[in-house]
Amino acid sequence: MASSLSPLPCPDNKLSTDVIIYDGECGICTAQVHKLPWWDCQQKLSYLSLHDPQVATRWPQLSADRLKEEMCLIDTQGRQHWGPDAIRYLSLRLRRLWWLAPILYLPGSMFLWRPLYRWVAKNRYRLSKTAACTTNACKKHH
Template identity: 40%
Template sequence: MMPTQTLPHAEEFPERDIVVYDGSCRFCHSQVTKLAKWDKQQILAFVPLQHELVAVRYPDLTHDMLMKEMYLVSREGGRYGGVHALREISRRLHRLRWLRYWFRIPLATPITRLVYRTIARFRYRLWGRANRCDHGTCDVHFD
């Protein structure tokens, strides 16, 4: 799992809208890092799907669902997956306002869904996995 110390974490900011993403995916981590940078109003927090908080707080979001697409969990409790999460995030972040117009175009949503699903399916092949031992958990210790 990629380190998340640079991202506002869902444990620290439970009152924010929460983005649940694949913490083992290099591409996913780079994208949520951008979202955090663009979040000038500080309305988003992030949590990797691999974090134990996800299973406890969002038991309705299964591992299979989360491996297929990121989710936005709104403060009001709404769940938005994949393209719908992207649409909701574009409504919240000024930097992504152009996407609001994109989604108004007929066929934009199905096209975006196809691209999103293709990227999600091949994300590890294209960008690789994060080192599962980033935090020294796999180090060999000799006494």
């Protein structure tokens, strides 16, 4: 699957962008991240797989274990946004996601979004029925 997808912009080629660090071995993660460029009509994002050596080099303070549990968005100011908080951030950052912000910012809604995100993240290899599972990623991670 990944080979048929267009390459994502990387931070080396797009300076002054927020960087999304995601699990490039996860079919669900990769599929969702490859949808983001359409939502990102102003080209504010670049992407790296957590398995890319650049991640540890550029952001040594990031926990490899935490990166395996949830995506991380590093904004242009160097702030970290993890998991559902990253999705929330994107709803304000990307013009085409404006409609999602009121839902994600409902008072108290993170009590729902955080466990939902954790459940999907924990089960992502089982839920993926794509190339990630045919390359033994499911067995390797669970």
